[in-house]
Structures are given as C-alpha cells and as structure tokens.
Amino acid sequence: MSIEALRAQIDATDERILELLNERATLAVAIGHAKRAAHAPGADNKQGAEKLLRDPERERAVLDRLAALAKGQFPQQAVRAVFREIMSGCLSLEQPLHVAFLGPEGTFTQMAARYLFGLSAQYREAATIEGVFDAVRTGDAALGVVAIENSTEGSVTLTADLLIEGNVVVREELVLLIEHALLARDSVPFSSVQRVYSHPQALAQCRGWLTKNLPGAQLVQTASTTAAARQALLDTAGAAVASPLAAELHGLQILRERIQDRTENATRFVVLGKEDAPRTGRDRTSLAFSVKDQRGALRRVLSAFEDEGVNLSRLESRPSQQKPWDYVFLVDLEGHRTDETVQRALENLRSSCDMVKVLGSYARRDPIRLTSIP
Numbered sequence: 530m531s532i533e534a535l536r537a538q539i540d541a542t543d544e545r546i547l548e549l550l551n552e553r554a555t556l557a558v559a560i561g562h563a564k565r566a567a568h569a570p571g572a573d574n575k576q577g578a579e580k581l582l583r584d585p586e587r588e589r590a591v592l593d594r595l596a597a598l599a600k601g602q603f604p605q606q607a608v609r610a611v612f613r614e615i616m617s618g619c620l621s622l623e624q625p626l627h628v629a630f631l632g633p634e635g636t637f638t639q640m641a642a643r644y645l646f647g648l649s650a651q652y653r654e655a656a657t658i659e660g661v662f663d664a665v666r667t668g669d670a671a672l673g674v675v676a677i678e679n680s681t682e683g684s685v686t687l688t689a690d691l692l693i694e695g696n697v698v699v700r701e702e703l704v705l706l707i708e709h710a711l712l713a714r715d716s717v718p719f720s721s722v723q724r725v726y727s728h729p730q731a732l733a734q735c736r737g738w739l740t741k742n743l744p745g746a747q748l749v750q751t752a753s754t755t756a757a758a759r760q761a762l763l764d765t766a767g768a769a770v771a772s773p774l775a776a777e778l779h780g781l782q783i784l785r786e787r788i789q790d791r792t793e794n795a796t797r798f799v800v801l802g803k804e805d806a807p808r809t810g811r812d813r814t815s816l817a818f819s820v821k822d823q824r825g826a827l828r829r830v831l832s833a834f835e836d837e838g839v840n841l842s843r844l845e846s847r848p849s850q851q852k853p854w855d856y857v858f859l860v861d862l863e864g865h866r867t868d869e870t871v872q873r874a875l876e877n878l879r880s881s882c883d884m885v886k887v888l889g890s891y892a893r894r895d896p897i898r899l900t901s902i903p
C-alpha cells in the first residue's frame with residue numbers, strides 16, 4: 530500500500546480515537562457531577578474540589594489494568610503515558626487541579642509533578658520549599674510537590690521541618706530513580722570543562738565521579754539543576770549536572786550520561802495537601818515524635834511499634850528547633866493511621882513522648898525510572 534493510502538487509514542483511525550476520547554470525557558464529566566452531588570459542600574474551593582474529585586487510586590488501577598492488557602503493537606510504557614494524559618484531561622473537565630511545585634521548570638520535582646498529574650493540571654512554580662507549603666496552606670494550590678529524601682544524600686531537612694510545623698500533610702509519595710548527566714554547550718568538549726554547575730544535592734550525588742573524571746574542575750553550587758543548565762549555556766568552559774531532559778529543554782549536549790555514584794539513585798517526592806489519603810491496604814504513615822528526657826524512652830517508643838508488628842521503613846532524628854540537643858524523630862511506618870495496629874502503637878507512643886504528630890498516611894508506591902516526561 531502507498532504511504533498516502535496508509536496515512537489516510539491513520540487519519541481515519543485518529544478520528545475514531547478522538548471520538549472515543551470525547552465519549553470518555555463525557556463519562557468523566559458525569560462522574561464529576563455524581564461526586565459533587567454526593568458531597569455538595571466544599572466543591573467550589575480548590576482544596577475541596579481536589580479532595581472530592583481526584584482519585585489517585587482509581588487512576589493507578591486504570592493505568593495498571595490497561596498496561597496489563599497492552600499486548601498489541603503499541604508499547605506498554607506508551608499506553609501508561611497516553612492514559613496518564615487522558616485522565617489528566619478528563620479530570621481538568623471535572624475540575625481544574627492546581628498544583629504547586631518547587632521550580633524552576635525542568636527540575637526533577639517538575640518531572641515528578643507531571644508524572645503524577647499530567648499536562649492538564651494547572652501548575653504553580655514556587656521558588657522555595659516554603660513557597661510550596663504556603664501555596665497549599667493558603668489554598669492557592671490544592672496540592673504541592675517537594676522532595677523529601679534522597680537515597681544517597683539523605684533527608685531534605687527543610688521539607689521535614691516544615692511538615693513538623695504542621696498545617697500541611699503528606700497525601701501521596703513518588704519515588705523516582707534519577708539519572709544525572711553532564712551537559713554543556715555544543716562547542717565545549719569534555720577535555721575543556723573547568724567548572725561544573727549544579728544544585729548541591731546533585732553535585733553530592735556525583736561527587737565520586739566528578740573527583741575521578743574532572744579532578745581539576747571547580748564545583749559551583751546553583752539553586753537548581755535548571756539554573757545550572759542556564760549557567761552552562763553561558764560558559765564556554767563550563768558544564769552542568771542535570772537530567773538528560775534538561776539537555777533537551779535548554780539545547781545543551783550530553784557529554785556523559787549516568788554520572789551519579791550509585792546506579793540506584795532515588796529521590797522520594799511527597800505530595801502535600803490539607804488532608805491525607807484514605808486507606809488503600811498498602812499504605813505508609815509518616816510520623817514525628819519527641820521522646821521524654823528519660824532513660825530508655827527511645828527504646829520504649831520503638832518497642833511500641835514492634836509489639837504491634839508495625840514495620841518501620843525509616844527512622845531519623847532532627848534537632849527540635851526548640852532547645853539545643855533536643856531531638857525530634859521522624860519515622861515512616863508501613864500501615865495507615867486508621868489501622869488498628871497503628872492506632873494502638875500510636876497510643877502507646879503518646880505515653881513515652883512529649884509530642885507525637887502524624888504527618889500523613891498515603892499509598893505506598895514502587896520506584897519509577899523516568900527517562901522523559903511521560
């Protein structure tokens with residue numbers, strides 16, 4: 530068959546797809562009406578609308594079901610990406626979703642936000658982590674996306690501190706396996722790189738590689754990997770550590786790929802909201818507590834979890850910000866705060882602690898490797 534004839538068939542197929550998309554959109558709008566009718570109050574503010582209409586568990590179930598069904602020619606990963614956008618578009622018809630993220634554009638946080646909410650969400654770029662918290666706290670955005678920990682570098686301490694302050698809780702998580710690349714202007718060969726720009730976390734994640742491969746280069750800290758890419762564009766002897774996506778966005782060349790010291794370099798992002806998520810049966814809960822100044826208090830706290838068979842996936846301490854050498858402990862545990870075992874462990878915890886704060890319960894997610902914005 531000629532190319533023209535094949536293209537005519539593609540055109541006809543596209544029209545059928547479009548028709549089906551419109552059919553699907555009509556159904557989603559009807560679901561939106563039904564949800565509003567069931568929970569009338571709160572539907573007209575941004576926070577209320579998100580709480581009411583968006584259903585991340587349903588979205589995940591739709592994607593998993595279709596990916597499992599995808600046995601034809603069309604690539605399975607592409608099925609997920611296409612339906613991610615279809616649902617993002619359908620939700621935008623039910624109610625626009627306002628999402629704040631730690632900018633600027635092109636950062637891994639933006640990639641995380643786009644992965645979760647698609648291109649039809651309305652994004653607010655915040656310049657600082659506090660800015661993301663404020664947007665959610667004031668209701669300017671229903672949700673906010675920030676990084677909370679990295680498998681090489683540890684906690685993003687500001688996120689933890691702001692969560693402890695309160696008002697905003699964690700309602701979703703996303704673990705991205707992150708790959709860094711060395712990017713430079715077209716005319717800059719690897720041998721002439723004298724400066725390497727990046728965010729301190731990204732530089733730290735590539736420290737070993739940089740010491741070995743660019744021992745003489747000056748490391749210059751920037752506010753984000755995007756700011757680093759912009760600097761590299763201006764510097765004829767400079768390069769940036771950033772995502773391969775940033776190369777595309779900024780017109781840089783990739784000098785070296787996968788330069789992070791650990792092949793499994795993962796960053797965990799959290800979605801902030803005013804309320805946490807309902808129980809799914811495969812949940813995680815983040816907690817902060819400070820133990821009483823008594824011998825054995827921390828041990829008693831840990832046995833409160835063990836006695837109830839509650840698994841801890843993270844335990845770390847932060848200075849309390851109240852008095853010197855006073856600590857707040859941050860814990861992630863497997864389970865939802867409404868689970869009986871978790872509730873009993875929390876009750877026991879309260880007797881050995883000055884402060885116990887639930888920072889949110891949310892569905893656990895498997896790590897995801899992103900090669901481009903899906």
Ligand SMILES: O=C(O)C(=O)C[C@]1(C(=O)O)C=C[C@@H](O)C=C1
Nearest residue numbers: 557560583584587588616619620
């Ligand atoms: O099933 C729903 O609850 C819908 O609102 C429809 C739909 C979809 O497009 O499939 C849209 C938004 C929700 O987050 C989940 C799914």
